[in-house]
Amino acid sequence: MVNIETNYLGLNLKSPIIVASSGISNNIEKIKELESNGAGAIVLKSLFEEQILAESSHNISQDESYGYDVHNYITTVMRDTRLSDYTKHIKEAKSNTNIPIIASINCVSDKEWIDYTSAIEKAGADALELNIGILPSNHEFSSEQNEQQYFNIIEKVRKSTKLPIALKMSQYSAGLANLIKKLSWTGHVDAFVLFNRYFRPDIDINDMKITSSGVFSSSEDISDSLRWVAVMSNVIEVPIAATTGIHTGADVIKQILVGAQCVQVASTLYQNGTQQLSKMNDELKTWMEKKKFNTLDDFRGKMAFDSEKNTVAFERIQFMKHFGGIE
Template sequence: MADLSTKYLGLNLKNPIIVGSSPLTATLDSLKKCEDAGVGAVVLKSIFEEQIEGESDAAVDDSQEYLVHADAYGFMKNSSKERAIDEHLTLLENAKKSLQIPVIASINCRENGSWIEYINRFIACGADAIELNHYIVAADRDVDGSAIEKNYLSLVKAARKKVSIPLSLKMGSSFSSLSNLLLKFDQLSIDGVVLFNRFYSPDIDTKNLSFTSAHMLSSEDEYAQSLRWTALMSEELRYDICASTGIYTGETVVKQLLAGAKAVQLCSALMKHGLTRVSKITAEVSSWMDAHEFTQISDFNGQLAQERIADPSRWERTQYMRTIMGGKKD
């Protein structure tokens, strides 16, 4: 019988399936359902610094008629922020009391600011690890690529100074030299990265000539980018890689593990097909391992990473012409 247990961020997981930050991890009831479905760990729904600021501003706007004193504005704004933060902290505390699997707290932060306070409070409430969720839309033409990378490095450096528990970063892929940046994170002693985040994307409604949002859930063919970068970097980094986006089947999980991922995060597959998909995926992974006579994940983890195959350049080729001409193999 295949043993699917693994380690991610130094945490013991009964299998490599993690439910990523999403509506599936936003309430205690849904978190319990995730555990009952058989996942290895959960990442709590992110606390959004921007959202908390927005909610506190809205609360102040709704109470304008009562703000006759100058001090009232600051009091109302701060109390509203505290309520929002307390809701997240209460969820974390209750999850830690109720669940046996690791609980990872997620913080979506804009700048090197109040998120540090959130981290300290999450740690005090018993989070098993912290996942930073950071994204910058490089839309300012006066800001060059190196400044964007420095922002990420500054974020990780500041967090590492404050966080004694495992620390990971969920990030996108839009960097001029992703491999170089990932190596620099290693120098800052981060414990893991999640490749890659799926961000909100704007769209246009041509019927109503209006702004709208694109479909947020991933499709089954979107795992290729995280697979490539996992394979390219897993053997070069001290820290763990967790693969994300487009992971729907046990076969895709096996691919990510062969490339060197220590775990995978699921969201869209579970949103579309329900939590019963977890047992289907783990059964597929177990069946594959039995067929190849692997007793544990470490027997094959990273076996097809770039440094461990005969032709490492395969992971770097784009092979555009070969693809459109029928996908002939070497």
């Protein structure tokens, strides 16, 4: 009998497959369904700092006669309402399940949401995922200035809560490997979640409007996280949860082979239903039995980047050989 348990953020997971932050865990019935289909843990939908700020300023802009105190009051009320809805959801999720419930905050600065973390901790969340989406699109900012935001945020959050912290980040950095290594050295990050999938702009040429291309990923989108988990898993001691493009049991196996501690999935659950979790767990177990691996540790990292072994493909960006014969 194979054992697919793993440890993540100091929590014991029955399966390495975690439900990624998304609206799928917005209601308790769905959360129970995710648990009964074998989810290792659930990351709740993020509280979005940007959204809260936008909502407050929208309400304020309805009446320009408001003074400074009223502006502050409205912002505070909106934040408190959102936060109390969120903490209520955490409490409900905790009292209806036996698997870890991870809260999530999306931050664009080191300001607004710092007070949120202690409320989330009090509500009983098992851990906190910080979704920090930094797009280095401001040409006035150097790479150091962009990257400094990660350090500022995690330092402040670390001081505000004792919960284990997972940092979910983007792949946008000219010095990504170095950035991840330095973030791991801060001691403030208990796991990395590589990588978030962002809004992907496209253009409708008939209406000449900006649109969004596919909200959901496909298995082909796995290569970015596969590459970077492979490159980083031997370099840092902090565990990595892989996400984006993981749709099948085979995708889970690939990520563990390159050194992921666990994986997070969203799109495949929207597309194939919550029962996809149990299918993926079964595929993982069947493969392990066939390969005679009893635990995930028996094969974790076997195909991670290692300069001594033939894994240099993870550092290749040009196709060369692959394109060579195509005319």
